[in-house]
Amino acid sequence: MPSALPSVPGLDLAARYIPGSDTGVGGDWYDLFTLPSGAIGIVIGDVVGSGLRAAVIMGRLRSALRAYALETADPAAVLAKLDRKVSHFEPNAMATVSYALFDPETNQLDISLAGHPPPVYAHPQSPAVLLDAAADLPVGTHLSDRKRRTSRLVVPEGTVVCFYTDGLVERKNVSVDKGLQRLCGAVHIAGWAESACTRILETLLSGNEPIDDIAVAVLHRT
Numbered sequence: 001m002p003s004a005l006p007s008v009p010g011l012d013l014a015a016r017y018i019p020g021s022d023t024g025v026g027g028d029w030y031d032l033f034t035l036p037s038g039a040i041g042i043v044i045g046d047v048v049g050s051g052l053r054a055a056v057i058m059g060r061l062r063s064a065l066r067a068y069a070l071e072t073a074d075p076a077a078v079l080a081k082l083d084r085k086v087s088h089f090e091p092n093a094m095a096t097v098s099y100a101l102f103d104p105e106t107n108q109l110d111i112s113l114a115g116h117p118p119p120v121y122a123h124p125q126s127p128a129v130l131l132d133a134a135a136d137l138p139v140g141t142h143l144s145d146r147k148r149r150t151s152r153l154v155v156p157e158g159t160v161v162c163f164y165t166d167g168l169v170e171r172k173n174v175s176v177d178k179g180l181q182r183l184c185g186a187v188h189i190a191g192w193a194e195s196a197c198t199r200i201l202e203t204l205l206s207g208n209e210p211i212d213d214i215a216v217a218v219l220h221r222t
Contacts, residue, residue, distance in 0.1 A: 006034045008104055012220040013040075014193035016201060019213045020167065023081075026213035027054030027095065028165045031062055033069070038104060041069050044163040044215055045097035045116065048138075057093050061086065061139075065099065075099040075112035076148035079139060083148075084161070088141040088217065094140035098163055102155065102219065109153045109161065109219075114139050117166060120187045124158035128187040130180065131161075160196055162187045162221040167212030168204050179204065193218040 005013045012112055015030050027047025035041055038181065043065055047054040061082065068081040087092055098119065100111040111119070111131070115138030124126035133151035139144060162183070169179030188201035190196030196218045 001029065002031055002033065005032050006040055008034070008040060010222055011040065011102070011104060012193040012222050013218070014197045014220075015215070015217040016197045017213070017215050018201070018210055020210055025052060025055045026050045027058040028071040028167060029058050029062055029212040029219045030163070030215040031066070031216060033066065035069060035101075037073065039073065040102045040104070041066075042100040042102065042163060042217055042219065043093055043097065044165060044168075044217055046165045046215075047093065047095040049093075050213075051145050057090055057095070060090070061097070065097070067100075068103075070163075073101060073110075074150055075101050075110050075138040076136075076150040079112050079114045079136075080148045083137075083141070087142045089193060090140060091142075094138050096138045096166075100163070107155045107221065109155050110150050112136070112148055112150045113154065114148070117164070117169070118163050119163045120180075120184050121153065121155075121159060121161040122184075122190075123156060128160075128162075128184040130184070153202075155219075155221050157221055160187055160190055161220050162190075162196065162200060163219075164200075165213070165215045165216040166215060167210055167214040168200075170212065190218075191220070193220040196220065
């Protein structure tokens with residue numbers, strides 16, 4: 001995980017990582033970084049599997065994605081490069097990844113989803129909803145010829161956007177839809193990014209230790 005989150009005027013960021021109780025280490029990660037253009041990269045991903053192997057692969061993917069992010073401003077192109085890398089050098093690995101690029105000058109958020117659940121966002125005085133973004137295949141599917149897509153969201157002042165891994169919303173004997181509904185409810189009543197992270201985890205975990213590891217990142221435009 002990054003040692004510190006970017007500091008950008010008008011932007012409030014927070015993130016959390018909670019290891020799963022079954023393994024103590026896994027392949028979920030988040031990453032937030034500033035690019036030379038001034039744009040903010042927001043990554044959240046989940047390597048299929050658990051334990052040390054998944055964690056090692058996660059570290060490689062995190063480093064590779066940062067390198068590709070320096071080469072292009074299109075999130076879909078970044079994930080296409082990452083897919084090619086995983087398919088060639090990690091033939092038995094697969095991961096879901098969400099990569100978003102926020103431009104503080106235009107307040108636009110460009111996002112590409114590689115098999116990852118879409119973020120939840122809430123405008124001021126509006127219910128939180130899942131972002132209606134194009135969903136593509138996970139990285140490592142050996143189908144690198146499939147064109148990946150980027151969706152765009154304008155982020156008005158006061159908007160909260162929550163990125164997460166599936167360990168946050170998946171529970172035994174409970175539908176994923178129910179988990180997503182609870183997440184939308186938690187984001188809707190959240191404000192500042194730090195308090196949003198706290199309330200989201202309190203609402204979704206309800207005092208229980210997660211079985212799977214969880215990563216959460218929240219963007220709040222102030």
